[in-house]
Amino acid sequence: MEKKDLKKIYHNSPAGPIIFTVLLFLMPVFISSNYIFTIFIMIGFYALVCNGMTMLTGFAGQISLGQATFYGIGAYSSAIVTGTYGLSPWIGMIAGMILGALIALIVGIPTFRLKGHYLALATLGFGIIVYTSFKEMKDLTGGSNGFFGIPTINLFGFEFNNDLRYFYLVWVFVMIGLIFSRNIIHSRIGRALRSIEGSEVASDAVGVNIMNYKLQAFMLSAMFASLSGSLLAHYVTFINPELFGAMTSIYFLLMVIIGGSSSIWGSIVGAATYVLLGEILKQLVPMFLPSAGGEFEIMFFGILLVVTLIYMPNGLYPQFEKLFSKFKKKKEKVQPPLQVGGDRVASGGENQ
Amino acid sequence: MTRENVILKVDNLTKQFGGVIAVNEVSFDVKKGEIFAVIGPNGAGKTTLFNMITGVLPSTSGQVVFENHKLTGKKPYQIAKIGVTRTFQNLEVFSNMTVIENVMTGAHLTMKTNLFTAGLRLPMVVKEERKTMEKAMECLERVGIAHLAYKMSPTLPYGSQRLLEIARAAASNPKLILLDEPMAGLNSEESRQLIEVILKMREDGLTFVFVEHDMETVMSMSDRIVVMDNGVKIGEGTPEEVYQNPKIVAAYLGDEEEDTVYA
Ligand SMILES: Nc1ncnc2c1ncn2[C@@H]1O[C@H](COP(=O)(O)OP(=O)(O)OP(=O)(O)O)[C@@H](O)[C@H]1O
Numbered sequence: 001m002e003k004k005d006l007k008k009i010y011h012n013s014p015a016g017p018i019i020f021t022v023l024l025f026l027m028p029v030f031i032s033s034n035y036i037f038t039i040f041i042m043i044g045f046y047a048l049v050c051n052g053m054t055m056l057t058g059f060a061g062q063i064s065l066g067q068a069t070f071y072g073i074g075a076y077s078s079a080i081v082t083g084t085y086g087l088s089p090w091i092g093m094i095a096g097m098i099l100g101a102l103i104a105l106i107v108g109i110p111t112f113r114l115k116g117h118y119l120a121l122a123t124l125g126f127g128i129i130v131y132t133s134f135k136e137m138k139d140l141t142g143g144s145n146g147f148f149g150i151p152t153i154n155l156f157g158f159e160f161n162n163d164l165r166y167f168y169l170v171w172v173f174v175m176i177g178l179i180f181s182r183n184i185i186h187s188r189i190g191r192a193l194r195s196i197e198g199s200e201v202a203s204d205a206v207g208v209n210i211m212n213y214k215l216q217a218f219m220l221s222a223m224f225a226s227l228s229g230s231l232l233a234h235y236v237t238f239i240n241p242e243l244f245g246a247m248t249s250i251y252f253l254l255m256v257i258i259g260g261s262s263s264i265w266g267s268i269v270g271a272a273t274y275v276l277l278g279e280i281l282k283q284l285v286p287m288f289l290p291s292a293g294g295e296f297e298i299m300f301f302g303i304l305l306v307v308t309l310i311y312m313p314n315g316l317y318p319q320f321e322k323l324f325s326k327f328k329k330k331k332e333k334v335q336p337p338l339q340v341g342g343d344r345v346a347s348g349g350e351n352q
Numbered sequence: 353m354t355r356e357n358v359i360l361k362v363d364n365l366t367k368q369f370g371g372v373i374a375v376n377e378v379s380f381d382v383k384k385g386e387i388f389a390v391i392g393p394n395g396a397g398k399t400t401l402f403n404m405i406t407g408v409l410p411s412t413s414g415q416v417v418f419e420n421h422k423l424t425g426k427k428p429y430q431i432a433k434i435g436v437t438r439t440f441q442n443l444e445v446f447s448n449m450t451v452i453e454n455v456m457t458g459a460h461l462t463m464k465t466n467l468f469t470a471g472l473r474l475p476m477v478v479k480e481e482r483k484t485m486e487k488a489m490e491c492l493e494r495v496g497i498a499h500l501a502y503k504m505s506p507t508l509p510y511g512s513q514r515l516l517e518i519a520r521a522a523a524s525n526p527k528l529i530l531l532d533e534p535m536a537g538l539n540s541e542e543s544r545q546l547i548e549v550i551l552k553m554r555e556d557g558l559t560f561v562f563v564e565h566d567m568e569t570v571m572s573m574s575d576r577i578v579v580m581d582n583g584v585k586i587g588e589g590t591p592e593e594v595y596q597n598p599k600i601v602a603a604y605l606g607d608e609e610e611d612t613v614y615a
């Protein structure tokens with residue numbers, strides 16, 4: 001019998017991810033601009049949130065409009081654990097993730113009992129409650145004035161106290177997050193999640209506890225968002241409720257859709273698109289429309305979302321992938337053949 | 353035969369949709385290792401019966417017992433765990449997966465990997481994946497579509513998708529499989545192959561309940577038959593007994609030509 005090689009099913013070559021990681025981690029050797037580091041740090045925060053959301057939306061087919069809430073729960077957990085109680089940032093981070101997962105469990109259980117897309121509604125409503133709590137629980141959170149003086153992170157005495165160091169810290173987390181998700185997708189759990197989208201009745205008939213898996217995906221997405229929020233808190237050292245409102249949740253969903261939710265790499269593409277275009281807009285808009293405010297950004301991304309949905313319903317990432325495999329095919333003529341394909345499993349609308 | 357041989361007991365099962373009684377107080381026993389057929393004209397209530405046994409639909413009254421588990425009131429995934437799975441009259445393959453992934457998903461219950469062991473890809477996860485892949489391949493070989501393993505499932509011809517559903521059901525190590533019109537859309541070569549597969553799986557200890565319109569298949573393959581019409585059980589017995597029962601012949605087999613040309 002031929003050797004049963006798992007690579008035949010999940011034939012992703014590590015080449016793409018490795019090239020990306022090497023280039024990214026070498027970047028500071030060539031560019032040493034704090035502005036660029038800051039941008040990449042922001043992309044990293046958002047990519048982490050979007051990675052969790054991709055598992056929830058792209059693989060379990062559920063839409064959350066409350067990821068900023070979990071982002072906020074992570075940030076405030078870290079702020080309170082380290083700022084108020086003076087404990088280690090790592091404890092704050094873990095506390096935030098556990099709290100986020102527990103809250104997702106509490107919101108998720110009644111929601112997933114209902115058929116249909118109630119998660120979006122439930123998370124939106126829940127988000128407003130938490131946002132208000134951030135504002136009103138002044139003793140704990142500092143209220144609308146925000147929480148000041150969150151300490152920086154250190155690891156065995158090494159302080160992550162400048163942009164360059166933080167850039168590495170954040171992206172190590174992003175990469176670990178991506179590997180973790182990829183591993184899940186290429187396993188029993190990933191198949192169970194995807195089977196729900198493939199055929200709910202059949203999924204049920206082969207023994208997949210659908211509610212349980214939707215819940216797990218939701219809890220996982222909450223943990224990713226919370227982790228990202230903790231990292232944010234220790235980076236900016238000052239947080240306020242405005243960072244975690246409903247608008248932020250909508251932007252997260254927008255990033256996931258624009259980047260493409262059928263691959264976890266879409267989370268990086270979506271986050272980068274949002275941050276980079278946002279920066280460009282900030283530079284350009286005042287030149288042409290000096291009186292325009294922040295609403296311009298909302299409008300712009302709204303239009304971009306619609307255009308993406310019409311022309312690229314699977315988001316931007318599949319386009320990148322096509323480009324990449326073309327590039328590889330050219331190379332193959334010279335070199336011995338390589339397995340083509342990014343970290344993507346056929347999912348969702350890819351095959352119509 | 354003794355009572356211990358009974359593996360599935362359907363007891364006065366009834367399903368009412370508004371004013372329509374789709375299944376009306378149907379009772380029968382299936383014995384271990386049997387190939388048991390449910391026949392009847394279109395709209396007789398066969399699929400509804402299957403849906404109640406497998407937990408897809410709640411029953412209005414009556415109950416289903418499998419071995420010593422009461423299935424009534426349980427969810428399909430819980431019933432699958434007990435060892436009862438099914439295929440569907442209207443195909444339900446996972447269209448977003450390759451053929452082999454479909455079957456590996458079928459093996460869901462035989463695996464232990466959880467979210468965290470999967471995320472960390474512990475050695476036991478890799479081992480389990482390999483084992484499951486091997487097993488899935490065997491299931492595909494059994495139904496004769498192993499050569500299609502890495503194709504996306506919707507690209508398969510209709511008949512192969514039916515075989516895929518059976519391979520997927522078999523991968524969960526069930527004790528009982530309910531097949532809803534397994535031969536529909538298969539060519540004669542594929543049907544013959546499928547009958548062989550089912551007979552062989554029965555030898556390995558599986559029990560089958562199936563719905564089928566093709567009388568030749570029913571007569572050649574089944575040990576016993578239940579005949580339904582309009583939600584009511586109108587007869588039961590071996591293929592010979594059913595053919596000789598004038599009531600059944602009049603009610604169902606008599607109109608066979610009109611009723612079952614295209615099911
Ligand atoms: N969900 C439902 N709601 C209302 N009526 C239904 C529903 N499902 C089935 N029925 C009705 O119940 C009756 C039995 O249908 P069922 O699908 O069980 O028949 P069947 O024996 O499987 O027929 P076929 O051979 O065509 O598959 C039919 O009259 C059908 O219209």
Ligand SMILES: [Mg+2]
Binds near residue numbers: 398399400441
């Ligand atoms: Mg039917």
